[in-house]
Amino acid sequence: MNYVLRKLGFYAVALWAAVTLNFLIPRLLPGNPVDILLAKLQQRGGTVTPETREAYAALLGGDTTDSLLQQYGTYLSNLLRGDLGVSVTYFPTPVSEVIGTSMPWTVVLVGIATVLAATIGVLLGAFVGWRPGTWLDSAVPLTTLLAAVPYFWLALVLVYLLSRVLGWFPSQGGYDVVLDPGWSPEFIASAIEYGFVPALTIVVASIGGWLLGMRNMMVSTLSEDYVLTARAKGLPHGQVMRNYAARNAVLPSVAGFAISLGFVVSGSVVTEQVFSYPGIGSRLLAAVTNNDYALMQGVFLFITLAVLGANLVVDLLYGLIDPRTRAKA
């Protein structure tokens, strides 16, 4: 269980680092976010009492007389109570509520798209890498084009082709606005219809990396002695490919999940802007354009939290797949 403890410890440190970064960024950078934010708040018809000012100062720093350490304490305790301030953009909704309504959209979209891309990419990579040098294998470098395509640009092109030219899919939003959000079949069907192009964007743009990583590991694994032994024993090719080569070759792809997920999340944040998707990415951008610092910080914190959580799960699973990681400690 040492492995699990070590991983939990690491993610605790990572979480602390993210929280602290969130605390330090507005305090170290130029500009006075509290003033800008309060001015916006007044424009939106919010009343600015000294208490409001104090609450935002705890979140963002500014003209308080407290020492940095005291501010840090107030910030952490507010955070633990789930108090992230009030969003200016969606005044008077609290930040936590804005995040709560938009988070599921992104988590489901990015989650499904990532799992699909990883599965298809790894399977294709194993298949291609099994026979290095064939025409299929020599076409693998073409996938680098996909990997180098900016997500949001691919989104623009797909919207242009699928929605504007062919008219197959709606181009904006996350669901048909005449429907009420809920678990009704019509609503889910509409969410799938609207989510198809965004998901396709993410899958197409991220599949290349998985395929390539798996292919390269597969080629390396093929020259291992145990693969040669398995072949010499006369085992069926499929069995050698699946149980001897692919199982070992997939390990680095799983271990590298952190990097890929970070990429996908970064890409999808910008992509949501293209689709006006009701997810967390468009909230982040709305926050940035409106100088809604409280919402900005909250969204960043939650994105980080989600990414850390997903990585923790994958790391724990990795410990199950590869016994060596548990023994190493």
Place this chain on the structure above:
Amino acid sequence: MTNIGPDVQVAVEGPGGPVETTAPTTPPEPRPAGRARPAWRLLLPTMTPWLATGLVLIAGVVLLGVVGPYLVGDPDAISDVGLSGPSAEHWLGTTQTGQDVLAQLAYATRGSLQIGLMVGVLATVLSAFFGIYGAYLGGAADEVFSLLSNVFLVIPGLPLVIVISGFVPRESRGLWTIAVVLALTSWAASARVLRAQTLSVRARDYVAASRLSGEKPWRVIGVEILPNLLPVLASQFVYAVIAAILGEAGLSFLGLGASNASTLGTMLFYAQNGFALPLGAWWWFVPPGLVIALFGMGLSLVNFSIDEIINPRLKNARTARRRAKAAARVARKAAR
């Protein structure tokens, strides 16, 4: 490509101990066939069709960015032919206000290349410091550096960059600010790769020998360890450039890029806000992304060849296959 060739060649003097006596110090004369290839040639990628494609793509985009701006007209000049498709006069059509898309593309490519290069260098230096120096020191320093890079690895980069850019007032958001922020959030992955490689190089006998003989740390790292890491460094640099260009494009597309620079991302930003998509002006938003994708593809293809140096098994698989094919052909001919 100029950024990779010379780097790799420097490794001639490098690989230190074992090969030193046999490695030629002068550029080789044309040799009679059959003699072994000089050792340093093993550090250069073999020319494959894909490598050639990559080099051509990179050269094309670099030419567009470096020479292009001198050949095209003023990118900001407006005219009354707004939003027209490609024609003889405007090869890539015009924007909403009648600006020439090709002229904009040339200047924007220059901007993107510039920031890619800046961030690439910064991020590589950072990752080399945390990856190589940490692994060389070992012990607690290594633990701390490695923890730091792992933490930066799991914190999603672009959202962090967006938040930072959101807090920096627009007037102080210059090219360098953006470059530093992008570099700070993108060094971690390569630091981890470099650390793993350094650990394996550090354990070799000649490194231990030079440490024991009292060489200074900078000399041990610079002369004994670094040359062995050059292919890895080169490949990490290439990745850093791709990531930087992509990251900056995303940032500028959201309107958060450098306020004084025009890049491919800014171009896409104006296309998006000029309703290029609803108006069907594909010639406005397709070229910038295509330039990024093709340049990134070119760099990745070069990296493929560098990967074959780092991991010779990849190369062996390719050459073994080719030899098997040739042997089969000979056998068929003999049978006939």
